[in-house]
Amino acid sequence: MAMHPRPASVYGLPTDIGAAHRGASMGPEALRVARLVEAIAKRGVDIRDEGNLGGPRNPLSKPVDGYRHLDEVVAWNRAAMSxxxxxxxxxxxxxxxGGDHCLAMGSITAVADHCRAIGKKLRVLWLDAHADFNTRDITPSGNLHGMPVACLCGLGPKELVGLGKHAPALRPDQIRQIGIRSVDAGEKRLVREYEIDIYDMRYIDEIGMRRVMEEVLDGVDADTHLHVSFDVDMLDPGIAPGTGTRVPGGVNYREAQLMMEMIADTGAMGSLDLVEVNPALDKRNATAKLAVDLVESLFGKSTLMRD
Known part of the structure; x- marks a missing residue:
């Protein structure tokens, strides 16, 4: 689909406030070092880098009432939302x-408010190894990067559920999760109860990425705002080692390229999160470089002779 790409603005949230491992705070810089901004500009996009936002440091404290670092997580997410x-x-x-994936609460809440205000349909593609649908009652850790989807759907502390103008920010039927392969027992029950649309690795193996993406993108039209929330741990750790919660058996390079190209073909992407790049766990910034490569495809770079 030939269309002039809409202008874009990049900003970083250098914090690992919601994660178990330190180091995702260095993600924004690792992505810049891998020439993310230049790669998007090369696709003909008018792109600005707004720099990094500030926020509270990571106190490395224990969970309180089931949540670790709740006040700090709220502050960072308010910054992302505004x-x-x-x-x-x-x-x-x-x-x-990002930063860790808890920050998507702020970015997605802003998008949900925006879509309501302009009367657009919203679809969120959650690309991740994890469903991120924990609550304080079922979380094994209290880490808030395991809870953003639950919070966006209304399950969580009122400070996070009520970040935006409408609570909850999302309806479960607006979410498609792709690449999932690690779900806690309590989470399984909840995602079934909330009928979250999950395309796990077994389903991808059974029907193939092309048919998965056809299902994921079914009904997306000119009136749809697609939000892509891309956690690099969706990818197989063999190609993306630089992330804190690695799970074997993830999406491979060719599947990921196809996924991004099919999203690009819709022309509907209106916002993007790129999270959980942890250069402290990486090999020569390979994960950030791979993420940049895939983002180029999201902005229309084709691996094939179709351009």
Missing amino acids: MSARILGEGRMPIML
Whole structure:
């Protein structure tokens, strides 16, 4: 689909406030070092780098009432929400560089408010090894990067569920999860109860990535805002070792390329999160470089002779 790409603005959230491992705080810089901004510009996109936002440091404290670092997580997510809202208000595409995946609560809440305000349909593609649908009652750790989807759907502390103008920010039927292969026992029950649409690795193996993406993108039209929330741990750790919660058996390079190209073909992507790149666990920044490569495909770079 030939269309002029919409302008975009990148911003970083250098924190690992919601994660178990330190180091995702270095993700935004690792992505810049891998020339993310230049790669997007090369696709003909008018792109600005807004730099990094600040927020509270990681106190490394134990969970309180089932949540670790709740006040700090709220502060970082408010920052993400207001920045994404500002960028959307300028008619641009927000690209949030994490940091850990708890930060998607802020970016997605801003997108959900924006879509309600302009009367657009919203579909969230959650690309991840994990369903991130924990609550304080079932979490094994209290780490909030395991809870953002639950919070966005109304299950969580009121400070996070009520971040935006509407609570909950999302309905479960607006979410498609792809690449899932690690779900806690309590989470399994909840995602079934909430009828979250999950395309796990077994399903991808059974029917193939092309048919999975056809199902995921079914009904996406000119009136749809696609939000892509890309956790690099969706990818197989053999190609993306630089992330804190590695799970074997993930999406391979060719599957990931096809996924991104099919998303690009819709012309509907309106916002993007790129999270959980942890250069402290990486080999020569390979994970950030691979993420940049895949983002180029999201912006229309084809691996084939179709350009």
